[in-house]
Amino acid sequence: MSTVIRSAGLGKKYRSRWALSDCSLEVPSGRVVGLVGPNGAGKSTFLNLAVGMLAPSAGEIEVLGERPTGRSAPRTRVGYVGQDTPTYAGLSVADHLRLGAHLNPGWDETQARQRVARLGLDPKQRAGRLSGGQRAQLALTLGLAKRPELLLLDEPVAALDPLARREFLQDLMEAVAEQDLSVVLSSHLVSDVERACDFLIVLVDSRVQVAGDIEELLGSHLRLTGPRRDPATLPAAQEVVTASHTDRQSTYVVRTDAPVLDPAWEVSRLTLEDLVLAYMSRQALARADARPSLEALR
Amino acid sequence: MIEFHLDGRSGVAPYQQLVQQVRRALRLGILREGDRLPTVKEVVAHLAINPNTVSKAYRELELEGLVSARPGVGTFVTRTLADNTLAAHGPLRTDLERWLAKARRAGLDEESIEAIFDSTFRSALREDTA
Known part of the structure; x- marks a missing residue:
């Protein structure tokens, strides 16, 4: 299978507010996908739709070739670790493994036990007494021992300190290297997922701003700096993402597959963080522009 | 054996940084013919980076004829850059x-x-x- 998640016109509405709108995506298999955007952008909604905990209000979504809410939903083939790494505070580590074995037909008991031993977790310890990092690692252990083809992780490292965050990502990447596994992990910080991911989806204000292979994205986005210039005079092949001007100078972030040959421009590459920020600020501008016209309509 | 590191601020793609580090080690004689590079899993577990990044770097080194992968055994240095210079x-x-x-x-x-x-x-x- 070449695509793990495919969505077309996907949307989810809570009362009158769209938490996700017009989301059309194809996520290739065998990748580690970073789903990045500010809090409230719709990341959790997207993951909940993918795992079948929510039903779409519009459009459709297919995960591993099946509808997540349908009769043949791929429940045993998809692993999900929700926000705040859910564990049962009153249950011991061993209880969690027993529960995992009971609920999942493809449960890999050997792997689960090995991971628990390697992490130095006491099987008798209650989950409520574990540190945040240990709880996250326990949740990851359960998610991996299920032997899923696709693992969805909602803000897995947000609540962790830098060391625990590093250890968590090290273990996750090791699992990706070992198992044939596709991963989607969400984060509100690019820097958290930058090294781990090779595919990026930027979600802002309930809409997908940009999605694609990270190297391709970094190769096709450029920052142009030079004498002040009207965007209308830029070549059509250069799609303007952001533009800012002083009285003499213009700075553009453009998306283009062709090299920029105009000698007036100083051309530089973007970091992944710059790229994400460019798309975020574009959306913020679009929102600001939309407001006065809405007021005029009233 | 060498240990990789990544500079997040260098602006050089991570896989390219790994390639450069191997080339540099070859040039300085730190890596010699027959040496084994760390496995993908070892690099990934150390740097918390995407396995594809490491595979891509190793593929590029293989294309350059500097290393060769022996399935199930590891990736080995086949040529040195430290020659007579x-x-x-x-x-x-x-x-x-x-x-x-x-x-x-x-x-x-x-x-x-x-x-x-x-x-x-x-x-x-x-x-x-x-």
Whole structure:
């Protein structure tokens, strides 16, 4: 299978507010996908739709070739670790493994036990007494021992300190290297997922701003700096993402597959963080522009 | 065996950084023919980076004929870059140190030194290829 998640016109509405709108995506298999955007952008909604905990209000979504809410939903083939790494505070580590074995037909008991031993977790310890990092690692252990083809992780490292965050990502990447596994992990910080991911989806204000292979994205986005210039005079092949001007100078972030040959421009590459920020600020501008016209309509 | 590191601020793609580090180690004689590179899993577990990044770097090194992958065993260095130029490194370094001292005496700060080196290096490269 070449695509793990495919969505077309996907949307989810809570009362009158769209938490996700017009989301059309194809996520290739065998990748580690970073789903990045500010809090409230719709990341959790997207993951909940993918795992079948929510039903779409519009459009459709297919995960591993099946509808997540349908009769043949791929429940045993998809692993999900929700926000705040859910564990049962009153249950011991061993209880969690027993529960995992009971609920999942493809449960890999050997792997689960090995991971628990390697992490130095006491099987008798209650989950409520574990540190945040240990709880996250326990949740990851359960998610991996299920032997899923696709693992969805909602803000897995947000609540962790830098060391625990590093250890968590090290273990996750090791699992990706070992198992044939596709991963989607969400984060509100690019820097958290930058090294781990090779595919990026930027979600802002309930809409997908940009999605694609990270190297391709970094190769096709450029920052142009030079004498002040009207965007209308830029070549059509250069799609303007952001533009800012002083009285003499213009700075553009453009998306283009062709090299920029105009000698007036100083051309530089973007970091992944710059790229994400460019798309975020574009959306913020679009929102600001939309407001006065809405007021005029009233 | 070498240990990789990544510079998040360098602007160089992570896989490219790994390639550069192997090439540098080969050039300096730190890695020699027959040495094994760390496995993808080892690199990933150490740096918390995407396995594809490491595979891509190793593939590129293989294409350059510097290493070869033996399935199930590991990736091994097949050629060294430290050939007969290694002996010339010492004197060249001394020349460069002398030049740096001269630049500092002339009042250039670090940034100016880097700039003059960079632009001379680039224009010399351009003349070579032209």
